Amino acid sequence: MATTTATGISRIWRDARWRGRAFQALVALAVALLLYGIVSNTITNLNALGVSTGFDFLGQPAGFDISFSLISYTPTDTHFRVLLVGMSNTLLVAALGIPAAMFLGLVMGILRLSGNWLVVRLAATYIEIVRNIPVLLQIFFWQSLVFLLPTVRNSISIGDMAYLNKRALTLPELQFEPGMWIVALVVVISTVIAVGMARWRKRAQERNGAPAPFGLVGPLALIALPLIAVFATGVPWTYDFPELGRFNVTGGVQIPDTLVALWLGLVIYTGAFIAEVVRAGIQSVTKGQREAAGALGLTRNQTMSLVILPQALRVIIPPTTSQFLNLTKNSSLAVFVGYPDIVAVFAGTSLNQTGQALEIIMISMLFYLAVSLSISILMNWYNRATALVGR
Amino acid sequence: MRFFGIATALAVLITTGAASAQTLNDVRERGFLNCGVNTGLAGFATPNDEGDWEGFDVDYCRAIAAAILDDPEAVRYRPLTSQERFTALQSGEIDVLSRNTTWTFTRDVSVGVDFIGVNYYDGQGFLVPAALGVESALELDGARICVQAGTTTELNLADYFRANEMAFETIVIQTSEEGRRQYLAEACDAYTTDASGLAAIRITLAEPGAHIILPDLISKEPLGPVVRQGDHQWADINRWVLNAMILAEEFSVTSDNVAYVAAESEDPEVRRLLGVEGDLGSQMGLTADWAYRVIAHVGNYGESFDRNIGRDSALNLDRGLNALWSDGGILFAPPMR
Numbered sequence: 001m002a003t004t005t006a007t008g009i010s011r012i013w014r015d016a017r018w019r020g021r022a023f024q025a026l027v028a029l030a031v032a033l034l035l036y037g038i039v040s041n042t043i044t045n046l047n048a049l050g051v052s053t054g055f056d057f058l059g060q061p062a063g064f065d066i067s068f069s070l071i072s073y074t075p076t077d078t079h080f081r082v083l084l085v086g087m088s089n090t091l092l093v094a095a096l097g098i099p100a101a102m103f104l105g106l107v108m109g110i111l112r113l114s115g116n117w118l119v120v121r122l123a124a125t126y127i128e129i130v131r132n133i134p135v136l137l138q139i140f141f142w143q144s145l146v147f148l149l150p151t152v153r154n155s156i157s158i159g160d161m162a163y164l165n166k167r168a169l170t171l172p173e174l175q176f177e178p179g180m181w182i183v184a185l186v187v188v189i190s191t192v193i194a195v196g197m198a199r200w201r202k203r204a205q206e207r208n209g210a211p212a213p214f215g216l217v218g219p220l221a222l223i224a225l226p227l228i229a230v231f232a233t234g235v236p237w238t239y240d241f242p243e244l245g246r247f248n249v250t251g252g253v254q255i256p257d258t259l260v261a262l263w264l265g266l267v268i269y270t271g272a273f274i275a276e277v278v279r280a281g282i283q284s285v286t287k288g289q290r291e292a293a294g295a296l297g298l299t300r301n302q303t304m305s306l307v308i309l310p311q312a313l314r315v316i317i318p319p320t321t322s323q324f325l326n327l328t329k330n331s332s333l334a335v336f337v338g339y340p341d342i343v344a345v346f347a348g349t350s351l352n353q354t355g356q357a358l359e360i361i362m363i364s365m366l367f368y369l370a371v372s373l374s375i376s377i378l379m380n381w382y383n384r385a386t387a388l389v390g391r
Numbered sequence: 392m393r394f395f396g397i398a399t400a401l402a403v404l405i406t407t408g409a410a411s412a413q414t415l416n417d418v419r420e421r422g423f424l425n426c427g428v429n430t431g432l433a434g435f436a437t438p439n440d441e442g443d444w445e446g447f448d449v450d451y452c453r454a455i456a457a458a459i460l461d462d463p464e465a466v467r468y469r470p471l472t473s474q475e476r477f478t479a480l481q482s483g484e485i486d487v488l489s490r491n492t493t494w495t496f497t498r499d500v501s502v503g504v505d506f507i508g509v510n511y512y513d514g515q516g517f518l519v520p521a522a523l524g525v526e527s528a529l530e531l532d533g534a535r536i537c538v539q540a541g542t543t544t545e546l547n548l549a550d551y552f553r554a555n556e557m558a559f560e561t562i563v564i565q566t567s568e569e570g571r572r573q574y575l576a577e578a579c580d581a582y583t584t585d586a587s588g589l590a591a592i593r594i595t596l597a598e599p600g601a602h603i604i605l606p607d608l609i610s611k612e613p614l615g616p617v618v619r620q621g622d623h624q625w626a627d628i629n630r631w632v633l634n635a636m637i638l639a640e641e642f643s644v645t646s647d648n649v650a651y652v653a654a655e656s657e658d659p660e661v662r663r664l665l666g667v668e669g670d671l672g673s674q675m676g677l678t679a680d681w682a683y684r685v686i687a688h689v690g691n692y693g694e695s696f697d698r699n700i701g702r703d704s705a706l707n708l709d710r711g712l713n714a715l716w717s718d719g720g721i722l723f724a725p726p727m728r
Binding site (some may be wrong): 052065067147151165167248250258338344345350 | 474478498501540552553559563578621622630
């Protein structure tokens, strides 16, 4: 054999596996060189321009105000704190927007297939109008509508407990007392009971064929036990009612107009896309399934929840994940209505006050990457959990 | 879009070769100047009915183009938000930034740009609806205030309210146009920016009389043109075009009489300014008549001021601090020698 006379190197060269690894190493080296070139070129350029680099600016006081923050913030806090405020505000929009868009999309998608002429047309009109207008314009539209609300001094008072004006919706704030811990514990326990009951009933039904008894025990536990706990601990919370002042409403919890406009715009826009995904998912379940369910005597609602949706979900989930990601990323449009998300306060004001564009844009991109990947991982996990199991 | 703008500017920073000190040659080869201006601020930089940019800050771009290329029209204007402006300059997208930009320590030292002078001495004020019944900025406790992102005003605002132990809330907006929209919708009680900017916004409101600019100025805002750091020749050209315009006013050289003065004047400093005597132009790589061109095409500082923001304009701003030192202001250009 030739291999017996070949040298070590040529023997490795003829081995497809080793050859493949050698090429991979070369490509990796080329990519690394390119990255090194980009980084060193950038640093040279920045130094030549006299732009300071590094992350020391994160420890400097920011000096500017942020109008809305979930965590405490004052202008004397650092740029790092600004980053945290921006991240939490962005996550808030995503956390409020995703469930709402999913709900809206699910409802509209099902209505679109309901068979009722008027309902179908209404759903189709919503989807076609909303889907084909840029989301930024829609956010502006909702903001203009919010602007039509009365001014602060003419706030709409809802029983002197809540105030609505063009700046914010101010609601009474719940202030919890220590007894709330007991209530929280009871809520957890009653949830465990309710879930346990539901599982037991499902298994019993699979075993016996007939619906299991004690159907009311779970829901009853879920409602009654916490209620008993609340009264037993003497209603462990007080309200902080908002008051109308000269310029603004003080006290209570404020939901700013900017958040409302952004939230409405994102939810209604994304909801239309999810509605189409839901419709596609439902239509992907063959007609025979529906007819078979009907033949077995299942009601329309049972058919939908037990037969159609479980099969539709595996089609619906992957594209819906993309829509969740879109909603999260589109939240950066906040900057146009003045909602202080990460792009507005950190990649905006902080960037401009410190001049450290490269570092700040990189941190912001990493943040969006991390959030998007987290959502993807969660959704992939859920997708695997709902995928059809081959039996 | 803003984010996109910064991203492309960054991409340029990352991929291009080291910053060159050849801006003058670049402009000559290109045949026009890239000038960064406001996205729209009456009197300072706005497109007119024909779509041509005009204003006090625009005149400065025209003056630079006139000095180098003998053509005030050889300018490509790049409207920039307050956030984009420095990145655009750093990355070389623009040659000079003439966009009511406040000169501060941090900006001068660590942002990679050089301020070459002051063309408007300003201070930060507040615009409020007259119906609000507020007469002093000290009465704004608890107010919601609209402010442009990435400006010194945003910082001054926080400092001022903190120093006076007042509560406030900000709505941070991108452009003065958007600020106007929010202010008109009464989404904020007051709008804050440099007093000159407030005057510019006020005259574009439907009923200027229904809005007042509070008398308090809470900061010093020396506004001026900015160039990229590292090109000293370019910084010198920009600095001396500004100084030439101020000196021309001091010597009463105007766009109307510049030809006559150049031919007849006996004053050695005027003769040096207009290039009749000496080689001041060639010392910074320009022709001898560079300042002559600036004055002939654009006019002196006072002409530009009056035409755009002063007594001959709708803004009708007082010269105030911006009068020549000899007229009680603080405008004082170094000597031409």
